Amino acid sequence: MSDYAAAGSQAAQDAALFLRAAQELKAPAALDVIVSSSSPQIDVAASSIAVESWRPGIASVPIRADRLKVRSFFFPQTPGWREKFVAAQAAKTATAPAPTNVEPANDAAGGAKAFKSSTRIAPPKDVVKLEDRLYYVLQPPLESVFTGGTLDFPFTPFPYQFEGIAFLYPRFAAILADEMGLGKTMQAITTVRLLLHAGELRNVLLVCPKPLVTNWQREFQTWAGELPLTIIEGDQAKRRWQWHQTESPVKIANYEVVVRDRDIIDDESLKFDLVVLDESQRIKNRSGTTSEVVRSIRRTRSWALTGTPVENSADDLVGIFEFLQPGYLTPGMKPRRMGTLAADYIIRRTKDKVLTDLPPKMFRDVEIELSAAQRETYRLAEEEGVLRLTDMGPGLTIQHVFELVMRLKQICNFDPLTGESAKLERLEADLEEVVAGGRKALIFSQWVETLEKLGDRLGHLNPLYYHGQIPSAKRDGVLKRFKEDKKHPILLMSYGAGAVGLNLQFAGYVFLYDRWWNPAVEDQAINRAHRIGAAGPVTVTRFVAADTIEQRIDQVLREKRELFDSIFSDVEPSAAQSGLTHDEIFGLFRLRSPQGPIRFAA
Amino acid sequence: MGSGDKPSAVGGFYTVVAHEQHGLFGGLLLLNKSGRPLEFHCTAPIKPNRAQEILYGASLESYLYGEAIGAALLAKATSAPTFLCVENAAALAVREFVDAPVAMVVADAAPEAEDRPLFRVDAAHERGLHHVHFGPRKLALPKRFAGDAAALEQGLGLLPEHFDLAEPFARIRGAIEEAQRSGR
The missing domain is CATH 3.40.50.300 (P-loop containing nucleotide triphosphate hydrolases)
Known part of the structure; x- marks a missing residue:
């Protein structure tokens, strides 16, 4: 006898036992068994079960229940930057450029690395809608992006850098406050890159101190070589054109240029999906012109990068939050209270905690x-x-x-x-x-x-x-x-x-x-x-x-x-x-x- | 199922999470070729009672995973996956309700459970599993649907080369937990 037949026979015997028990309890011939409100409907035609020694020979055991409830969630599939870029190029030249060479990140041995750990994107607390939260929960682990071969990366990030990327990715207001030397630049660029390719960003503005513009340019070339950049510089006419051009998804401007171009920035048509401030302690003074102009930039997401979110007083952090979430922190707030409120917006790691291999x-x-x-x-x-x-x-x-x-x-x-x-x-x-x-x-x-x-x-x-x-x-x-x-x-x-x-x-x-x-x-x-x-x-x-x-x-x-x-x-x-x-x-x-x-x- | 306007799902991943208090929660995740989520469907909890346990006997698990939960989830999907992966042998029973190969992802250390009874008693299933290896990936199909192997291989080929087939189940469990938390 096959397992299937044996199982069927066992079920028939169980059913017979069930009916016998019901009759012994003088239950009605047609049993009406409520299983549970959330169980599926099960109909068993007892006529198909031979119960030879019992009369009448037919018994019914309908088991009714509601239909099983299913909740459904559908996620947008916005074309990513690459698709848009390729389409635009194709329209221009009638010949689409060859896709960027894609290789998985390699480990030291030169082979494609299979990550054992997996870093997941956790939705921040201020994302309330279940559908939005699930969108992040259901994203693949970040390591798979590196092994998947869809994007090329020069080096494999450290685990804490994956965590930093997972932190920034879903956030509309965030401070990456890692101690200097832990790779804030790389984490920000990689997150920007992933969001651009996922179609969640289209235009990004990065503001940094003037001496760091070339550094950022270099880092973008290293970590996101396929992304065209625009450095906002030159005379005013050129800069005006650069602010408004849409060819490249990432623009880099120094703080002085931003202040100088405040009239251009005031233009309502100029809006960014993301503004990233490097060395954001530059805007700690809330009443300063730099802070005022930076805060006036129209944007959807705001990130601040700094190794020193508090330089002199706790109010420095208030200045940065005026850019991220105006009014959320207030001057004079007790440091501990401020730390609690800001916790979901800030990620800070220090070398001694995460880089145990870093020389002392x-x-x-x-x-x-x-x-x-x-x-x-x-x-x-x-x-x-x-x-x-x-x-x-x-x-x-x-x-x-x-x-x-x-x-x-x-x-x-x-x-x-x-x-x-x-x-x-x-x-x-x-x-x-x-x-x-x-x-x-x-x-x-x-x-x-x-x-x-x-x-x-x-x-x-x-x-x-x-x-x-x-x-x-x-x-x-x-x-x-x-x-x-x-x-x-x-x-x-x-x-x-x-x-x-x-x-x-x-x-x-x-x-x-x-x-x-x-x-x-x-x-x-x-x-x-x-x-x-x-x-x-x-x-x-x-x-x-x-x-x-x-x-x-x-x-x-x-x-x-x-x-x-x-x-x-x-x-x-x-x-x-x-x-x-x-x-x-x-x-x-x-x-x-x-x-x-x-x-x-x- | 399926729509010309909708992006086509490359792979479907289906699992059932047992909760001690509430019962079974089903989750179906449909992914695009990059492994990103397209659709997610999850059920309210279902808990078999004593009558069901007696009437379905050894086939109860397959019935619940296949027809009761799996089929209900698939009915809600708007795009048709080219294959469906499960992590529990009982869930292979869902193959009866979808026109695509259904395979169980076999963990490296898992023994090949040839003798485990799998399917509900009122379906004409063949006994056991048909194991296939595609590179480092180990999967098992219902023997009755061993002919699905070629279509399965083709479907898997649409995913990134290093895609870990066991990984999406962790996402589903996380999503079910999140949905459950939001319902409290």
């Missing part, structure tokens, strides 16, 4: 004893300066205090009278070791003048310069020489020009000759070298002149780090203030504050 970053805080001449100059300057501030009475402003701070910091770098510098002596000794080991070093200062003095004294090392006075057109060449020419082992950089967006991971040493006002900018500087691709550990040397204003500022910087942690970690907020008060700044010289709280400028 080692800090050396070097306390420098000023030379005798420097010490004397410093003492006189401080005493005279404080005296002058005290004598100013009610006319004393924060600006006066800053001027003194700057003056004293410069003396810590070089004695203006003798040219002596205890820091330089130490730096020279350290650099000898660096150069002897065939390594390269970045040296940061906030003053071009200091960099030039250093350059004069370190002439035998053929230093290169990268600061605000180096023309933009020459900067890429400087970086290339530093990278490729062994004769140039050191690069003297200003925080302003060299802190963001540059990939200098071949440098194993970073020296902070003087300290910046906030730790975020220092971190950015350090992360030029300590980023993906770093071949070895990065040693960061921070010079602080002992018993000077530098040490007092160092204490302020530590407190700012605590503020950051209170927003972006689960740690209870510390007692650190979200900004510096007048009392604290004036306290650097034990002066009394005449007014209420103020905040440091970056």
Whole structure:
């Protein structure tokens, strides 16, 4: 007997038992068994079942139920960018271009990689409609895009980068706040690329600081080589045309151009599916012109990229949210509350959490004893300066205090009278070791003048310069020489020009000759070298002149780090203030504050 | 089923999720050639009662997976898949209700369950499974429909080369969970 027949026989026996039980209970001949409201209809004609020893010989067991409910969802299949591009090209030339060469991302062994992990796109909390949520839930895992061979990628992303892409993909308002060096650029470009190919985006505007435009251009060529780009530049007529042209789906503009072209941007016909702000801390000041103009750009999606969403105070984040979701965060909100509200909009990873393979970053805080001449100059300057501030009475402003701070910091770098510098002596000794080991070093200062003095004294090392006075057109060449020419082992950089967006991971040493006002900018500087691709550990040397204003500022910087942690970690907020008060700044010289709280400028 | 205006589905993926409290939820996902979702259909939960268990006996699972759930889902689909993949042998019974090859995706470690009873008792099925390998992909067809193998291979060829056939079932489970959550 086959299994099928055996099963049938068993079912007949079960049915007979069922009927027998029903009759024994004096149930009606025609049983009406309600199964459940959600069960399907089952009709069994008992006449087909032989129950020979029972009379009457016919019994019916109708089992009724509602029809099974089915919910259906249909998803739009918008033509992606490639289809539109190909169609447009075909219409123009009557010959469609050959499709871009597509190869799956390869692993180190050269074979197509089969991913074991799968990164899924999770709908954000503000997507409420079930159909919209399912659209994201039902998308294929991101890894399949890389193995599927439909798009080519130069490298296989790290798992945390897949997570970043999965985070950005469904979001209409998002901050990618990874620590510098984790590949925010690549994650943003790849997500833009996927959305363009999926037909969810058609035109994208990327706004970045001017020195980073070429960097973005390069990264787009690497990660999305098939996407035509437009760099908004040139005279006004050209720029007007560029803003409105629809040939390329991605436009790149620097912040200054955006501000300059505010009249063009005001045009109602100009609308973007996505605006991405790189180094979005540029709009932290809500009342600034840059913030105002950027916020006026008509757009559907808004993303912000920054390694430092909070530089000085928690209100910096409010400034960025005014671009993403106006009014969602408000000034003065408690950091912990702000962190909770912002959580679904922000993704932030740090190197120590996700890049366990990244070489370590080692800090050396070097306390420098000023030379005798420097010490004397410093003492006189401080005493005279404080005296002058005290004598100013009610006319004393924060600006006066800053001027003194700057003056004293410069003396810590070089004695203006003798040219002596205890820091330089130490730096020279350290650099000898660096150069002897065939390594390269970045040296940061906030003053071009200091960099030039250093350059004069370190002439035998053929230093290169990268600061605000180096023309933009020459900067890429400087970086290339530093990278490729062994004769140039050191690069003297200003925080302003060299802190963001540059990939200098071949440098194993970073020296902070003087300290910046906030730790975020220092971190950015350090992360030029300590980023993906770093071949070895990065040693960061921070010079602080002992018993000077530098040490007092160092204490302020530590407190700012605590503020950051209170927003972006689960740690209870510390007692650190979200900004510096007048009392604290004036306290650097034990002066009394005449007014209420103020905040440091970056 | 099917429409000239609608994009044609390359593959269909059908599975049933058992929930201890509510019963069985069915989900059918239709994908395009890139593996992106075109349609998703899911059922309200169904729970067989004692009478059904007795009357259907060993064929109950195949009946539920095939006719009760699978056929109901397929009836709602607007585009016809070139093939349908399932992950449970009982779901192969849905082949009776669709004019396309239906195959079970066989996990690497899974034993080839030749002797497991599969089909409802009132259908003239052949016993057992017909196993096929297309490159690294292992699948099993109902023996009675072994002739579907060529059409199945052709249909699978429309998907990206490295497409993981087991993966869409995870999507379906996620979607059913999401739909269930939204209904609470």
